[in-house]
Amino acid sequence: MGTRNYRRKTSHSEHGPGDGGRTGSWRVERPVLNTSLCIPCKRNAEACFMCWLFCPEVVISRTIPPAIDLEYCKGCGICAEECPTKAITMVDEADFTDEDKDKE
């Protein structure tokens, strides 16, 4: 089976996890959310969501609290960098046990 009947003639990609493969395996560091610092969590209101806006893999949800899909999070650290309250920190993947990893 080839691509002859693909619905477009050009390169086209839509936002969403997984368009770049299973990028979760690339992580050297994992983003970890501290809800006590996160604005929407503290106010229990839709606010901020800078992490959601900036995540290039579109793996952070616009929910309270924001949830990170580790299957596709590539560990780039952009969310941690953009978070205005430093609610997200990047933690070395080696600090998580293999069991944690298997759970992913």
Add this chain to the structure above:
Amino acid sequence: MRDHKKLKAFELTDEKDFIEIRWHGRGGQGAITAAKIVASAAFVSGYLGVVMAPTFGTERRGAPVMTSLKISRRKIYDLSPIEKPDIIVVLDHLLLAEADVTCGLKPGGIIVLNTPKAFESYNFKDYRLATADITAISVEAGLPHGMVNAGIIGTLARATNLLGMDILIQGIEEEFRTRNPEKNSLAAKIAFERTVARG
């Protein structure tokens, strides 16, 4: 005492004048540097054909990467990627679950694996296996955590007997001349000693 028997050495014949080694690591782990050291050692040892090609394209830290190394007595004209390697070198055992690292590996081919797990916990039916806990060995040799690319060369040398350990050690010290040459070569030496291989 574990089985330290060497695997049968590789030999080039008229029929088979190529040895193909595929390296699997992660972006940033130094698989290219390791392959380059082995390439240079092969050239110094009289192999005129040495071609080393990393995965082409975007290099992403942490992403699985491959590097091809072809070694031959004669100049190599075919620069296409390796499809049927004789040897695969895996710098991170977690890659076994993540990528099809044994893809195309010839029956009887050798897997050189950095793993903290016991040799006995693996079962590759058609292949020969050599393991060492390079990550721990490298730390023991004084290297920062995660620097495994010199150590794995020791295991490769032990497993294949393809190139002389002295030439490889020279190559390691030359390549790392500005970055802990002795610690890197020590890691390779310890790895050579502690490699468990059978087949």
Add this chain to the structure above:
Amino acid sequence: MHIIENGNVAAALGVLLCRVNVIAAYPITPQTPLTERLSEYVESGEMQAEYIPVESEHSALAVCIAASSAGARTFTATSANGLLYMHEQVQWAAGARLPIVMCVVNRAVGAPWNVWNDQQDSISQRDTGWIQMYCSDHQQIIDAVIKAYWLAEKVSIPIMVCYDGYILSHTYMPFDVPDQEKVDAFLSPFRPDYALNPDQPANLNTVTLPDVRMDVRGELAHGYMEIRYLLQEEMRTSLTVAAEAEKRFADIFGRGGDPYIEPYLCADAQYIAVGLGSLTYQLRVSVDVLRKEGIKVGVMGVRFYRPFPDEALAEALKGKKGVIVFEKALSYGYEGALVSDLKSALYDHLAGTGVMPMVQNIILGIGGRDIRTEDLTQALRAAAKSRVSRQPVWIGLKL
């Protein structure tokens, strides 16, 4: 001395050995490591050159044009869309007859975006008035850079040294780095006929009328057409000068061969594969396989694409049953540019002689699509049986 390095380093070492005075370049994959290496040479003082960082490829070549006009030996390098962005200045450098050497690290052009190898970028610059050389391995890259400066300065025509992105640029293999003394013996410092000089100001390449004119000294000066004719005339004679360069090079460095083409097992072959760059080396492996099957095939690499070595090619291909042209680029709406040029050369030299080979075009490796040696062998085997199609045949396509 032999070293093991990648193709970009081979090019950088060539530039270092040629004692280039001015380098201006803008990084683009897969050329980036080449310019990084050169900036390191300059930074460390190993190379006495001016490295001018610029904000675009267009500016990179503009800087080289200015520096070359002032009498400096200049170098730049680019790939794909960088080369396309430079295009206006590419034409300019040739019209201005400046002996700039540029490495084109061959890469597919967008859209869609793609960083991998094919040769559409340099092939699309075929008609700009630059000499184009194609390399098949790292030895040819470093040697071509050195030869290119000698030739460019001899004929006052800029040269693109083209080599395959990734396949050569990022692959490591052994090659010999020539001694500086030998390079100095081969290539003396750049002495331009004219260089910008504040004591005697001049305006270069200003509006030039359709017709000839009297200049301030009362001499009859070229019109635009004469200038362009001379470019064509000297492009053609540069074929002879290239042969001289090859001979000089062989005398000093002890290696070299045919300046235009690189034949492998062609003498007794009935079918010949023709191509540009590293692909022709890979084809040697297929030729070896088919020879064992008793099929008389050979392969010929074209080292000079412009000026086109039409005579040498026609001579080498006359009386063959078939010629199969493998290309990583094409002129959309027709076929590969090389096959068109080749057919034209065969027609010119062999029409009516009864020794005209059948010609088949194969398109492959576009945008870095893997080129499996088995597929090459299969394609060559099929083409040697009978002409498969009048149209170019695409191999490796997954449509």
